[in-house]
Amino acid sequence: MRRRHDIRSATAVADARDTTRAFLEALRQPTIDSETADTAVLVVSEFVTNALRHGGGTYTLRLAAHPDTIDVAVDDPSSQAPRRRTPDLIDGTGGCGWPMVNRLARATAVTRRPSGGKAASALLNR
Template structure:
């Protein structure tokens, strides 16, 4: 995994970091895969900022078949599936989107406090 240093403070910075990471890959993923990666990163980072109060780490990795995104935040609370707010007030769309775009999602404790979310998506 290749960490960003320092961690982004906004989703736009996280997307820029994801684009920079993808630019190092050979072969480069398909355009639709890159778009999905950017959306996934936006949602993960936005959720960390909104629900955990901060993003304490962001890292990327890849192998021949998979792209990996790792997000670390200071909250031990796990993401919760909730009914989306269709009026646009409180969200509820991000976590289902993350689960849909990923082929595997793993959430682990990150002592002394916090969690790590590792998402794998098809390359």
């Protein structure tokens, strides 16, 4: 499933979460339990928020399901990869998302696109 949004949509992150939930609810054999769904939605939320905040304001969400895994990927036009930094617990300016995604995922990757930009992806247990 692919879906493209831009920053002009005030509900872009909520739309991405809703799209992810609908995608997961449609899966059969095996169905997705609520904890797995919550994890996938959280990862999508983090990726989309970062794409909007740091990636130029547009993103494409890609979701794929396999027998044992779920692939979550978000493309954006920025070539700058996510980076680990000390979380800002006082002003709330971030720093928690990428480490959290790395703890939740079986694997993560950032792939630069030949045409520009990047894809941040996470492989999640199903």
